[in-house]
Amino acid sequence: MTILQALILGLVQGLTEFIPVSSTAHLRLVPHFLGWGDPGAAISAVIQLGSLVAVFTYFAADLWRLCQAALGSLRHRNLNHSDESRLAWSIAVGTLPIAVLGLAFKNFIEGDARQLQLIALALIALALLLLLAERLGRRTRSMQELGFWQIQLIGLCQAMALIPGCSRSGSTIMGGLFLGLRREEAARFSFLLGLPAIGASGALEFLDLLEGGLGGEGMLTLGVGITAAAISSYLSIGFLLRFLQRRGTHGFAYYRILLGAFILFSLA
Numbered sequence: 001m002t003i004l005q006a007l008i009l010g011l012v013q014g015l016t017e018f019i020p021v022s023s024t025a026h027l028r029l030v031p032h033f034l035g036w037g038d039p040g041a042a043i044s045a046v047i048q049l050g051s052l053v054a055v056f057t058y059f060a061a062d063l064w065r066l067c068q069a070a071l072g073s074l075r076h077r078n079l080n081h082s083d084e085s086r087l088a089w090s091i092a093v094g095t096l097p098i099a100v101l102g103l104a105f106k107n108f109i110e111g112d113a114r115q116l117q118l119i120a121l122a123l124i125a126l127a128l129l130l131l132l133a134e135r136l137g138r139r140t141r142s143m144q145e146l147g148f149w150q151i152q153l154i155g156l157c158q159a160m161a162l163i164p165g166c167s168r169s170g171s172t173i174m175g176g177l178f179l180g181l182r183r184e185e186a187a188r189f190s191f192l193l194g195l196p197a198i199g200a201s202g203a204l205e206f207l208d209l210l211e212g213g214l215g216g217e218g219m220l221t222l223g224v225g226i227t228a229a230a231i232s233s234y235l236s237i238g239f240l241l242r243f244l245q246r247r248g249t250h251g252f253a254y255y256r257i258l259l260g261a262f263i264l265f266s267l268a
Contacts, residue, residue, distance in 0.1 A: 001039055005031075006225035009039060010047055013225070014232025017051040018191060018240055020130065020170030020252045021259075025119045028164060029263070032116065041110040045205040046222055050229025052198045055191050057230075058237050062192065066091075083144045090148050094155030095196040101159050102201065109162050116263055122165030123260035127253040130174050134248050137177035143189045150179050151193075158193060165260075168194055173249065183244035191237065 001009075012030050016023040027044045031037060056063065069084035070092075079089045102109065112118075146154075157175030161168035169190045176186030209218070 001036075001043065001221055001225075003221050003224050005036060005039075006047075006221045007228050009043075010050060010225035010228025011232045013044070013047045014051060014054070014229040014234075015236050017048065017229070017233055018169050018187070018236050020126075020167050020173055020249055021256055022119075022123060022126075022161075022165050022167035022170065023048070023051075024161075024164040025123060025167070025259075028114055028116070028119060029259075038114060041114065042205040042209060043222075043225075045201045046209065047225040047229050048198050049202040049206070050226040050231075051233040052195065052202065053226075053230040054233035054237060055195055055198075058234055059188075059191060062188075063195075066192075086148070087144060087146070087151075090146070090151040091193055092196070093148075094151045094158070094193055095200075097152075097155045097159040098162065098197045099200065102162055102197075105162065109164075113162075114164050116267055118163070119165035120260040120263035120267075122163050123256045123263070126160070126166050126170050126174065127256035127260070130170060130177075130249050130253040130256075133174045133177035134250060134253075138180040139177065139182050141180040141182065142185050143181070143192075146179065146181070146189075153179065154189070154193065158197065167256075168197070170249075170252070170256075177249075183248060184241050187240055187244050 008030070009027055012026050013023050016026045024044060027047075028038060031039055065084055066088040069082055070088040073079050073081040073085035073089070078085075080086045105113075154172055154175035157171045158168055160166045160171040169187070172190035172193055173183075173186045176189055177183070181189065206222075209222075214222070
């Protein structure tokens with residue numbers, strides 16, 4: 001991967017990670033149509049670390065409150081000591097489904113699951129579920145009103161993102177809408193819930209690349225991709241939160257359907 005390719009992939013990653021259109025699908029499609037070949041699941045996961053930096057930066061105050069609440073609950077020996085502590089520990093447990101399933105099906109996710117046909121079908125399927133969630137969701141609740149098991153249900157929805165094309169943000173926003181969250185609250189919760197999953201997968205794949213002999217040039221190239229992803233992710237977070245205050249996810253769903261149909265047509 002050249003520095004230019006890393007820059008472009010980093011921008012694509014950042015612009016699509018938090019918007020419900022699937023960053024993994026776009027990181028697979030852009031190189032395919034530009035004739036670069038598949039960069040691989042490992043590179044995609046490591047570049048996502050830039051998105052992790054963006055979330056930490058954008059939601060620093062929220063994360064600080066959650067960490068303080070979690071530590072406070074340990075001092076009081078009560079994980080449900082406050083709404084914030086309950087939310088923090090529920091998020092921690094809510095990441096278990098994607099972690100367990102990700103490790104169990106790692107070879108499939110990094111191999112056969114990256115076929116363009118499957119990506120196209122996943123794009124369309126989740127689009128239809130998003131439209132259904134928009135139709136049925138009450139959109140009246142905040143994150144703090146979610147119960148423990150409701151957060152675990154959203155965690156299960158997040159695990160759908162292991163299939164390239166489903167979208168981690170799309171699946172979690174969909175789950176939040178079905179449970180009655182307001183659109184912007186569903187998006188905020190999606191960002192927070194994704195932190196452990198993005199961080200763990202990126203770190204593990206980065207260690208694998210180091211063991212494989214990444215080298216100084218490879219480190220520089222990845223650094224460019226991660227930096228580009230961090231900047232573009234920060235901008236896309238702000239855009240999505242402002243957008244969802246006024247509009248729904250319908251436009252993203254229609255885009256997913258058109259993109260999936262285009263992929264299937266091009267392969268045919």
